Amino acid sequence: MIIVMQGNATEQDIEDVVKRVEKFGYAAKVLSGELRTVIAALGDARDKERLQSLESLNHVESVMPILKPYKLCSREVRAEKTIIDVNGVKIGGKKLVVMAGPCSVESQEQLTETGNSVKKAGAEILRGGAFKPRTSPYSFQGMEEEGLKLLKEVSEATGMPFVTEVMNPREVELVHRYADIIQIGARNVQNFSLLKEVGKMEKPILLKRGLATTIDEWLMSAEYILSEGNDKVILCERGIRTFEKATRNTLDLSAIPVVKEKSHLPVIVDPSHGTGYWQYVETMSLAAVAAGADGLMIEVHWKPEEAFSDGPQSLKPEKFAALMDKVRKVAESVGREA
Ligand code: PEP
Ligand code: MN
Numbered sequence: 001m002i003i004v005m006q007g008n009a010t011e012q013d014i015e016d017v018v019k020r021v022e023k024f025g026y027a028a029k030v031l032s033g034e035l036r037t038v039i040a041a042l043g044d045a046r047d048k049e050r051l052q053s054l055e056s057l058n059h060v061e062s063v064m065p066i067l068k069p070y071k072l073c074s075r076e077v078r079a080e081k082t083i084i085d086v087n088g089v090k091i092g093g094k095k096l097v098v099m100a101g102p103c104s105v106e107s108q109e110q111l112t113e114t115g116n117s118v119k120k121a122g123a124e125i126l127r128g129g130a131f132k133p134r135t136s137p138y139s140f141q142g143m144e145e146e147g148l149k150l151l152k153e154v155s156e157a158t159g160m161p162f163v164t165e166v167m168n169p170r171e172v173e174l175v176h177r178y179a180d181i182i183q184i185g186a187r188n189v190q191n192f193s194l195l196k197e198v199g200k201m202e203k204p205i206l207l208k209r210g211l212a213t214t215i216d217e218w219l220m221s222a223e224y225i226l227s228e229g230n231d232k233v234i235l236c237e238r239g240i241r242t243f244e245k246a247t248r249n250t251l252d253l254s255a256i257p258v259v260k261e262k263s264h265l266p267v268i269v270d271p272s273h274g275t276g277y278w279q280y281v282e283t284m285s286l287a288a289v290a291a292g293a294d295g296l297m298i299e300v301h302w303k304p305e306e307a308f309s310d311g312p313q314s315l316k317p318e319k320f321a322a323l324m325d326k327v328r329k330v331a332e333s334v335g336r337e338a
Pocket of ligand 1: 238
């Protein structure tokens with residue numbers, strides 16, 4: 001249920017409602033918007049009549065059920081878009097945010113060269129995997145903490161915050177110590193223990209859509225993170241599995257307007273994993289921006305033919321720079337900046 005306060009409600013009125021909600025056995029979450037404050041009462045909705053009685057309190061406008069199964073990430077609870085500030089880079093605002101870098105961190109030279117080139121082309125966030133979810137146990141598994149140290153070093157040298165994946169609840173604390181944004185990969189989108197663990201953390205979480213996850217299931221996964229207290233969630237569409245084999249995944253661009261209607265969270269698109277081939281990355285990046293994405297995540301490698309992972313879908317630095325020029329033009333044409 002949500003308790004909507006009147007515009008002139010005081011801190012004291014809000015506090016009073018929170019206390020009563022908690023007394024009824026619900027968790028109360030205060031969401032202050034520009035126009036009104038809403039209190040979400042989270043828990044078993046069976047005895048909702050008790051919550052309904054709060055309607056008679058001072059400065060309570062209405063008490064309403066939240067119709068969607070996801071609550072905190074829904075537009076019902078928060079009408080305004082969420083903007084997430086990552087060390088000064090704002091995700092979800094007018095300006096598009098491009099995250100770029102190699103699939104895996106491989107060496108200091110590789111990350112430095114690639115990091116410098118994406119920064120020069122206009123990327124604002126560095127990406128790179130130190131813990132890699134590989135289909136085969138015999139494939140390169142990542143540089144682990146050594147990789148995190150390199151990411152931190154290149155991030156500091158270039159001034160770009162960085163995003164990197166965590167795969168295991170046991171490593172959340174370690175990754176959190178280094179990373180500016182923690183990525184939950186497609187394969188872990190319904191790893192609920194991992195979601196709860198990152199939900200307890202301070203830093204923003206980038207939540208990829210799963211290979212076979214519906215939009216509602218994906219939003220329920222975001223709800224796990226928000227319900228633990230971390231409301232800084234960035235959603236990332238990265239393609240779903242369909243019968244089509246010409247591309248690695250089928251990039252679901254219609255997910256962008258759908259998610260934006262249902263949720264206030266920012267949505268970015270990863271056309272690298274979405275298509276699997278560098279040749280299609282530029283086209284789908286432009287389409288994603290036109291469709292309203294808040295940003296892009298793109299794999300770039302200084303020598304894609306030598307990449308330890310995802311070489312075929314990685315752009316060379318000069319191709320990435322050319323893509324950025326086009327992205328800026330499309331962004332402008334749809335009322336955004338890049
Ligand atoms: C990645 O970003 O390198 C990655 C493994 O992505 P996904 O989880 O979308 O496959
Ligand atoms: Mn990859």
